[in-house]
Amino acid sequence: MAIPKEFFSPQSVAVIGASRHPGKIGHEILWNFARGFYKGRIFPINPNSEKILGLRCYRSVLNVREKIDLAIIAVKAETVPSVLTECMGKKIPAVIVISGGFSELGPAGKLRENELQKIVAGTNTRLIGPNCVGVFDAKTNVDTLFLSKSRLLRPHAGNISFISQSGAVGTTILDWLAESGIGISKFISYGNQADIDETDLLEFLASDNETKVIAAYIEGLKSGRKFMQIAKKVSGKKQVIFLKAGKTKKGSQAASSHTGSLAGSAEIYSGAFKQTGILEAGNWEELFDFAKAFASQPLPASNRLAVITDGGGFGVLAADEAERQNFELPEPSKKLKLKFKGFPSYASLKNPIDLTGDADAERYKIAVESCLKSDEFDAVLVILLFQVPTLEKSIDETILALSRKYNKTIVACAAGSHYTQQLVRKLEAGGIPVYPTPERAVGALRAMLKYKNFKV
């Protein structure tokens, strides 16, 4: 049964376990609906309160006369089966169980989780969780995350969707994306996957028009065979990047205590990803690094890379990493070098092209544009030490205008504190992914090239 749209665009939501006490999960979730930008009806469910946050409370979803599209359950584990049963009575199509205390605790918890499965089986209700933080949709402002916005930012609407078996891993990536000004379509933390699993979510996102890139953090797959079938189809339509955690013995034991996952062999997973056209991230930083590159940049046609820098050392580090990652750094042809007009004699016109520490926006414009235009390169890595005194504050506009003008892969590297970060945010909001080190920038390019190659 398909995942109902009510998870992401409900007209009405019930928060079961709504609390009047700030800091309590049932309070934070209600607050985010009541005080956020969500436009639909909100029904707090709490048998012991009259009103919370100005909203009338109900003893049970069964006491609500209006239709409820989405129920969010945040009560003690023992109480979940009974309130879930009431949701069935109310025929609520979408239910998210935030509560923990299920298969992640071992056999006794597993029994309780089976109970939830039995309750929804054969009904028209689909369930996300238990043991998760649920859903964030940047467009409809559905936000079941129990993390306050003062502590964790939410990204604006964009084209990355992110599914995560871990709430913490998932939400911190939201926080990073928001700070970088990078948008998201849908975020789903699905925890123990008692009903909806990663394959269901993949299938759903494959036909979601607002999703271009799917990033995923998983600990274990529920059904390998189903995953293989669906994933192959999905990766034909969307760019899919997975981070598999629990690949070692210790990591796999931790995954079992965390989401009750059977982690399985690292090799089997890597093989499955390769076969189904999914790009595997090696660690958490890569998942984030790769997703933002895929979200905004075209894949490079081949491996001929131009590196342009105003800091020579960064050029050396980039050249080292580019060679390790099998990029070519061809020296610009004589013809191309003629375009580099007005460059000082101490600038290096090889590759890396070193504009040196007195570069200005015009020198960058000439170098970057010449390389984007030229058929000598398939991608450009622009290293920007914004700190040098001659570089105008408007350099971000220069680079963004070039990126819009040419349909060629461009990524940037910039390192530094507040002054740098301001400009980094502008570049990222404009669609140029920026990395704090040359190595990570080359890593993102490498991921794009790898993906390009197994798409062919």
Place this chain on the structure above:
Amino acid sequence: MAIPKEFFSPQSVAVIGASRHPGKIGHEILWNFARGFYKGRIFPINPNSEKILGLRCYRSVLNVREKIDLAIIAVKAETVPSVLTECMGKKIPAVIVISGGFSELGPAGKLRENELQKIVAGTNTRLIGPNCVGVFDAKTNVDTLFLSKSRLLRPHAGNISFISQSGAVGTTILDWLAESGIGISKFISYGNQADIDETDLLEFLASDNETKVIAAYIEGLKSGRKFMQIAKKVSGKKQVIFLKAGKTKKGSQAASSHTGSLAGSAEIYSGAFKQTGILEAGNWEELFDFAKAFASQPLPASNRLAVITDGGGFGVLAADEAERQNFELPEPSKKLKLKFKGFPSYASLKNPIDLTGDADAERYKIAVESCLKSDEFDAVLVILLFQVPTLEKSIDETILALSRKYNKTIVACAAGSHYTQQLVRKLEAGGIPVYPTPERAVGALRAMLKYKNFKV
């Protein structure tokens, strides 16, 4: 001849090539002395100006009657030999040549660089550069960096010294350290090393009481044999971490265009570092990551690591990386588990110890203190998702107090935007290194353990 102290604590400085035009290198350097916290005399040298920034200008250092301890040269390459000769006439003990246009340009530049060497040879003057950004001393406020403080922060006084052949790589690390609230003793960007080279600097820093950790970015060594002799002695006194750039063919070519360095074989360098007890960083991020761990934490006695987290997924990722890096994650003994009083039934008391998403400071205190006290562990990795609603804002004080109380290695991991970063800065300023991913935190621990092992 030893490096004169005048580079770092001059009573008087001359800025040769001082300029009235903001954005010009000779202006920015003068500005940082004149408007910064430097306490000594300042002599701008410029034959075409009467006054700059309110300071009387001189035609030449020879026109200054007072003694000059340090001269900073920022004029065109062609003019450097003549002004340097004047510095000899004035018997200035310390000269920094910021100007580029020397051996990094090939044979013609190399000839000009030889000229500089001849001018200082046999004199009592020592020279840093050319083609560098010079010196920053956080204690004396000597600051020859031509990067304005509005664009690049300066760290407060601390115990890391950093030498860098690249000005850009070096200064951005200063910017990061400053933002993190981590202090520095001395920073030296030494460029083409016409006179003073990395070995001289190592030797000097070895006997500098304010330096505990020496971090270095190098492209090429000037004299391998001298380096081997000195480095061995230095690593016996200080913790030394090197990043060698230009390890590939392309990187080595770039290094030659950058600082005129002959980069040499990667294997030879790695072997030399190992033999001399120097820890090698694999990339730029590691150089920064490792330096801040060494600066504030004791080395772990062995490889038994406790991972404590409030986000299960982070625990899984940490466990994966710990196993890959040959750490043991022993499960706490029954006796130790008894100390974890009042923990909820859904907390996992294995290792990682998962305090779960409703953890508070008290739960962290009990878990972290029990592990620090216990002889079952040699190091503790504390993963802090500050975003969870139950975790008090004062959690940084809880962790810092424990770190002060026990002399055991502790590193942290925290990921997120502004709210998280506030708390990260407090932890780092208090001496706990914090990493944005579990993998990087484990990487820093691994570096410490490696260092510990080749010290024995």
